[in-house]
Amino acid sequence: MKASDILDNATFMPFTAPPCSNGPYEFFDREYFIITYRTDPEKLRAIVPEPLQITDEALVSYEFIRMPNSTGFGNYTESGQVIEVIDAEGRHANYTHCMFLDDFGPTAGGRELWGFPKKMASPVLTVDNTDTLLGTLDYGSVRVATGTMAYKYDELDKATVKANMEKTPNYLLKLIPHVDGTPRICELVRYYLTDVEVKAAYTGPATLQLFDHVMAPVSKLPVLEIVKTSHIIANLTLALGEVAVDYIADAQARPDSNFQ
Numbered sequence: 064m065k066a067s068d069i070l071d072n073a074t075f076m077p078f079t080a081p082p083c084s085n086g087p088y089e090f091f092d093r094e095y096f097i098i099t100y101r102t103d104p105e106k107l108r109a110i111v112p113e114p115l116q117i118t119d120e121a122l123v124s125y126e127f128i129r130m131p132n133s134t135g136f137g138n139y140t141e142s143g144q145v146i147e148v149i150d151a152e153g154r155h156a157n158y159t160h161c162m163f164l165d166d167f168g169p170t171a172g173g174r175e176l177w178g179f180p181k182k183m184a185s186p187v188l189t190v191d192n193t194d195t196l197l198g199t200l201d202y203g204s205v206r207v208a209t210g211t212m213a214y215k216y217d218e219l220d221k222a223t224v225k226a227n228m229e230k231t232p233n234y235l236l237k238l239i240p241h242v243d244g245t246p247r248i249c250e251l252v253r254y255y256l257t258d259v260e261v262k263a264a265y266t267g268p269a270t271l272q273l274f275d276h277v278m279a280p281v282s283k284l285p286v287l288e289i290v291k292t293s294h295i296i297a298n299l300t301l302a303l304g305e306v307a308v309d310y311i312a313d314a315q316a317r318p319d320s321n322f323q
């Protein structure tokens with residue numbers, strides 16, 4: 064195979080059977096169950112990368128997301144934690160801390176393309192006992208998260224939900240090592256959700272329990288108080304990302320730096 068042929072198709076590995084398509088990445092009936100809670104600000108400060116800053120409220124959204132119908136990634140579920148932050152431009156933004164999926168395609172593609180911090184596990188989002196929205200996350204045989212919410216309790220304004228989803232910048236810390244183990248890509252990546260069509264949006268009383276697991280340490284951001292909840296069904300496109308900060312280039316440009 065010629066180098067030019069490799070470069071023409073150099074996206075995901077394996078080269079001859081990539082785990083996902085090259086996009087666009089559209090989601091139909093994407094269902095979110097989100098429980099936003101207050102946590103320990105010192106624990107957040109220790110993990111949020113600069114120039115992002117935590118908010119005074121120290122909020123984390125624990126999310127269960129069902130994606131029954133996506134282009135390029137399949138039919139899958141994910142669960143994890145997103146931290147509310149202020150970005151360098153002073154905007155309210157999201158920083159994805161960890162996500163656990165049951166589908167290899169978006170796990171590999173999400174890591175390699177945008178830098179989503181995804182691992183494989185077993186999340187479930189369902190309606191239980193007819194009246195309860197239930198989200199669970201198991202890592203191997205161990206339960207690490209359980210969320211419950213009253214099903215379709217109080218309706219939210221769909222236009223407000225759509226506006227918030229589209230205007231909020233989302234950030235990721237993309238890390239890809241060089242073959243010698245040193246950092247090759249170390250970037251803060253920004254992406255947006257586009258073409259959002261909100262089909263249903265509800266809020267209601269909820270509970271969230273997080274349990275200790277060394278490989279899925281969601282309980283390291285403890286639940287102090289639940290402050291808001293939502294259950295949203297929407298069609299949307301996950302847009303490609305842009306590099307907000309290149310930490311390696313910035314370090315190399317500093318005159319006092321010994322980072323090569």
Ligand SMILES: CC(=O)CC(=O)O
Nearest residue numbers: 141169172173179301
């Ligand atoms: C790649 C993805 O799967 C993105 C997402 O989690 O929405």
